[in-house]
Amino acid sequence: EAQVTQNPRYLITVTGKKLTVTCSQNMNHEYMSWYRQDPGLGLRQIYYSMNVEVTDKGDVPEGYKVSRKEKRNFPLILESPSPNQTSLYFCASRKDRDMPYQETQYFGPGTRLLVL
Amino acid sequence: QKEVEQNSGPLSVPEGAIASLNCTYSDRGSQSFFWYRQYSGKSPELIMFIYSNGDKEDGRFTAQLNKASQYVSLLIRDSQPSDSATYLCAVNKGSSASKIIFGSGTRLSIRP
Secondary structure, eight states: OOOEEEEOSEEEEOTTOOEEEEEEESSOOSEEEEEEEETTTEEEEEEEEEETTEEEEOSOOTTOEEOOSSSSBOOEEESSOOGGGOEEEEEEEESOOSSSOOSOOEEOOOEEEEEO | OOSEEEOOOOEEEETTSOEEEEEEESOTTOOOEEEEEEOTTSOOEEEEEEOSSEEEEETTEEEEEETTTTEEEEEESSOOGGGOEEEEEEEEOTTOSSOEEEOOOEEEEEEO
């Protein structure tokens, strides 16, 4: 089954304690992306990756890091989480890198993060 | 001004009627436009994409794009209770295929 998986699904942590949210896709997609979703603000792109070892900032990259060492994995790292990073996080992947792309963007199930 | 604007709703439509969802965007260089549906507590799923001016139909859904006026809309015909969800408009940023800007979504409620 084609899917994007994220772990953990729920996480409560404290300010400053480093954490990693994993994302993995089994569709051999080149493009992967991280979003955060907050009430009234919609989905905002944090980072994206066009391929292995190629990553770039989205609209809200501050406080986050990513890596793309393998095609299937795209972890999101919060080196020193703060309460304003409390949010719902989605990982997504897509086959095509270029426009106009015909394939849909598949989203993972989401990770709810609470930073105290 | 937000880059992608949607009325937050809720938009209440009787079952069987046409639901009309609107979205405006600010970047004239945008080329790709998407509508996602998101049920409460779930991840977004793509239901329509459109690149050219005019209408694109897929089943009960019709996307309409007017680049001159910088708006894109989604019509849902014969609305069903299962259509009750939040609908997200998304637009690529400029000529980039990589940067996608989402609106904050319109909550649609179909009343029986």
